[in-house]
Amino acid sequence: MEDFEFLRHITLGQYLPGDSLVHRLDPRVKISVMLFMTVAITFNVSYLANIILLIVCLSFVLLSKIPLGYILSGVKPALPFIIVLAILQLLFYGDAFVPYGTESRTILRWGWVHVTSGSVQLVVVSTLRFLQLLFLASLLTNTTTISDLTSGMEAMLSPFSRVGLPGHELALVGAIALRFVPILAEQLEIIMKAQASRGADLGAKGRLRFIQTTRQMVALIVPLFIDAFRRAEDLILAMEARCYVGGRHRTKRVRFRFQRADYIAYVLVLLFSAAMVAFRNRMPF
Amino acid sequence: MEQKGFTVRRIVIAGVLSAIAILLGATRLGFIPVPTAAGNATIMHVPAIIGGIMEGWVVGGIIGFIFGIFSFLQATIPLFKDPLVAIFPRIFIGITAYFTYVGLKRFNEYVALIVAAAVGTLTNTVLVLTMAVVRGYMAPGVALGVGITHGIPEIIVACILVVAVVAAWKRVETGRGRSKV
Amino acid sequence: MDAGRPIIQVNDLHHRYLRGTPLEVVALKGVTMEIYEGEMVGIIGRSGAGKSTLVQHFNGLIRPRERGKVIVDGEDLADPDIDIRALRQKVGLVFQYPEQQLFERFVGDDIAFGPLKMGLPMEEVRERVREAMEMVGLDFGRFKDRYTFTLSGGEMRRAAIAGVLALRPKILILDESTSGVDPRSRKDLLGRIDALHRERGLTVIFVSSSMEDVAELVDRVYVIDDGRTVMSGTTREVFSRPEELIRYGLGVPQVTEIVHELARRGKIPFTTVVNVQEGKEVVWKILNSSAT
Numbered sequence: 011m012e013d014f015e016f017l018r019h020i021t022l023g024q025y026l027p028g029d030s031l032v033h034r035l036d037p038r039v040k041i042s043v044m045l046f047m048t049v050a051i052t053f054n055v056s057y058l059a060n061i062i063l064l065i066v067c068l069s070f071v072l073l074s075k076i077p078l079g080y081i082l083s084g085v086k087p088a089l090p091f092i093i094v095l096a097i098l099q100l101l102f103y104g105d106a107f108v109p110y111g112t113e114s115r116t117i118l119r120w121g122w123v124h125v126t127s128g129s130v131q132l133v134v135v136s137t138l139r140f141l142q143l144l145f146l147a148s149l150l151t152n153t154t155t156i157s158d159l160t161s162g163m164e165a166m167l168s169p170f171s172r173v174g175l176p177g178h179e180l181a182l183v184g185a186i187a188l189r190f191v192p193i194l195a196e197q198l199e200i201i202m203k204a205q206a207s208r209g210a211d212l213g214a215k216g217r218l219r220f221i222q223t224t225r226q227m228v229a230l231i232v233p234l235f236i237d238a239f240r241r242a243e244d245l246i247l248a249m250e251a252r253c254y255v256g257g258r259h260r261t262k263r264v265r266f267r268f269q270r271a272d273y274i275a276y277v278l279v280l281l282f283s284a285a286m287v288a289f290r291n292r293m294p295f
Numbered sequence: 296m297e298q299k300g301f302t303v304r305r306i307v308i309a310g311v312l313s314a315i316a317i318l319l320g321a322t323r324l325g326f327i328p329v330p331t332a333a334g335n336a337t338i339m340h341v342p343a344i345i346g347g348i349m350e351g352w353v354v355g356g357i358i359g360f361i362f363g364i365f366s367f368l369q370a371t372i373p374l375f376k377d378p379l380v381a382i383f384p385r386i387f388i389g390i391t392a393y394f395t396y397v398g399l400k401r402f403n404e405y406v407a408l409i410v411a412a413a414v415g416t417l418t419n420t421v422l423v424l425t426m427a428v429v430r431g432y433m434a435p436g437v438a439l440g441v442g443i444t445h446g447i448p449e450i451i452v453a454c455i456l457v458v459a460v461v462a463a464w465k466r467v468e469t470g471r472g473r474s475k476v
Numbered sequence: 477m478d479a480g481r482p483i484i485q486v487n488d489l490h491h492r493y494l495r496g497t498p499l500e501v502v503a504l505k506g507v508t509m510e511i512y513e514g515e516m517v518g519i520i521g522r523s524g525a526g527k528s529t530l531v532q533h534f535n536g537l538i539r540p541r542e543r544g545k546v547i548v549d550g551e552d553l554a555d556p557d558i559d560i561r562a563l564r565q566k567v568g569l570v571f572q573y574p575e576q577q578l579f580e581r582f583v584g585d586d587i588a589f590g591p592l593k594m595g596l597p598m599e600e601v602r603e604r605v606r607e608a609m610e611m612v613g614l615d616f617g618r619f620k621d622r623y624t625f626t627l628s629g630g631e632m633r634r635a636a637i638a639g640v641l642a643l644r645p646k647i648l649i650l651d652e653s654t655s656g657v658d659p660r661s662r663k664d665l666l667g668r669i670d671a672l673h674r675e676r677g678l679t680v681i682f683v684s685s686s687m688e689d690v691a692e693l694v695d696r697v698y699v700i701d702d703g704r705t706v707m708s709g710t711t712r713e714v715f716s717r718p719e720e721l722i723r724y725g726l727g728v729p730q731v732t733e734i735v736h737e738l739a740r741r742g743k744i745p746f747t748t749v750v751n752v753q754e755g756k757e758v759v760w761k762i763l764n765s766s767a768t
Contacts, residue, residue: 049376050376052377052379056655061358065363091372092373094372094373095372095374098437098759099432100449102434102437128560132431136373136431136432137373137379138665139373139376140372140376143376143377144376147367147368147370147376150368151368154360169719176301179301179306180308180357183306183309183310183313183357183361184310184312184313184361185310185316185359186306186307186309186311186313187309187310187311187313187314187317188314188317189310189314189319190310191313191314191317191318192316193314194311194314194315194318195318195322197576198322198324199575199578200571200576200577201576201577204534204576204577204579204580204636205572205589206537206641207535207537207563207564207568207569207571207591207640208564208589208590208640209561209590209593209594209643210567210589210594211595218411223327224327224451224455227324227327227338227452228452228455228459229321229579230324230340230459230579231324231456231460232463233457233579234315234577235342235345235460235463236460236464236625237464237465238310238311238312238314238315239308240625241311241459241465242307242308242310242311245307245311246303246304246307249303250303251308253459254303261440315732325487380543462553472590473582473584473621474580474582474583474584474585474620475582475584475585475588475592475598476584476587476588476601476602476605476620
């Protein structure tokens, strides 16, 4: 409770420098891979499909040379929660979930407990799915710098600006957001320390904890918002003073260009994901 | 403010409020321990509501979207590693809040803020839990239970925060124009 | 002055931020100092030297967790069981950029935050707020209902200091809290702090990068560089070693430098003056002797 340092710990999917194949891929390719794979993962509920998908995701991790333990260590704090949730799903959700194309058989029924083949599958598949997406998301953020990520997103969204989707502006919003997180974290630390120095008891105890924490939080978060607005006003003024106009006519300092590896990765993952979606109901188990 | 499209103001406000949403999630400050089995209620959706109220539904929607992407990328539980649960419902938080606010503003600014905060919060809770049920992570009964134990404290806290922040910024009268001392 | 026991005792203090992560930063690598009750002590050092990290140990915002000890008014801050709120009431800390520390809507409420948290009755709170505001030169009636963010820079600093003074601390720490204000306002504020120190016996720790202010105000100085105590002594002693100070990225007050330069040119024997008054006397003496 007496530790204000946690604010410095904020890592937005810490970028880990490296020179692996995955690091060198074009950010647009990485974002696309993430999207294709996510679609494939979202559509597949069978055991086999999810095992295949997990193996593919794992091989991406190996290619990136990011230590597997590093990615998994982020899950550790939530592990008890995940396990409890999984057990609940396993024991009580028997009737809730019937995977497409299968018959849910009752495996065990005892009072409230109702385990079916459906609930077993739900638990196993959602665990596998979780791991797949965890690997993909960590890979994207661990091997791509934030500026590459936003530029990549912007580049991908720009074709849509012709149909009215403001790709450039969206990317700019993202870039401002990421830029402001550490600034506001520092401000939050200042407010917390100033309040603590004047006797605010951060970290409440007892039965009325909810009310206490809410009050403290309001006292902390309202000034944070006000500070954020003040900084926003400054930035608006600065941008308008320099006649900022976004959009299609803006030139860029860095332009991405696809390399051979980019084309190969893109096409391979696209084909693989499409196949996984196409054959989703034909998996043997 | 009635200007169409993306003004510099809207871009910047959307960015800064998204940063707050991310910060609240990353520091766990956005979670309030509630006295129920459910554990934590969240206020990470509040920036989207405030953005919607102050700068319109587009800004509100974008903040929700960015908040969603972040909660998807950072999720450590299976439920929120599903983009249909983590990202999609969040887009609507600021949008419903905005339309509620605009609809009620004529009657009373104060009431409009409170109801908008409640509607925005409900949008989040209901849509996320609906998606959780649809995607098979939760049984409907459980979802309802979580909805009530989480939803009610979340609505209360969101209302307090939205009124406090918007009033402080717009300097709307909230009944007290003087200091306590 | 050295008669009493030290009210703050720091011994070989070390601190690392984000210990055990790849982003670890070493901030303190061996600070030792003693501050006595009723003293006015300056801490100087270039930015990033570790001054703020050090003073945040004094009111327990950062706890000593590695090598080194911090003892404040007889309590060892490494002990997890000490009453931290009582300590923070005793040791008032005003940060850098006071304008970022005002968090309430009204000036009066912001200054009342501490006394209210102490659970005092409203009458007493009001009295303390009034007193604290007068001490920093803010009129109670005129300022208490002002919005905090409509204050000028100088007024914000005063309000932030008043918020800490309302706790009635025994020790007041000013962490660069007076830099960046217009000269007149700063002079007035420094005068008021000096008065608090003289009249009420408040122990003041003055962290600053303005050599002039330090020389003007404090009795003794500690110089921190790269997380270590590198010099200490009376203000005059420390400022009589300009070469060392320059090595630590600091300097001496302009008037001190002028008198040193006069000595180097053989006009006078080497003396260290710490304020304009003393400098003036030296210059007069030279002028008078060359006139005759």
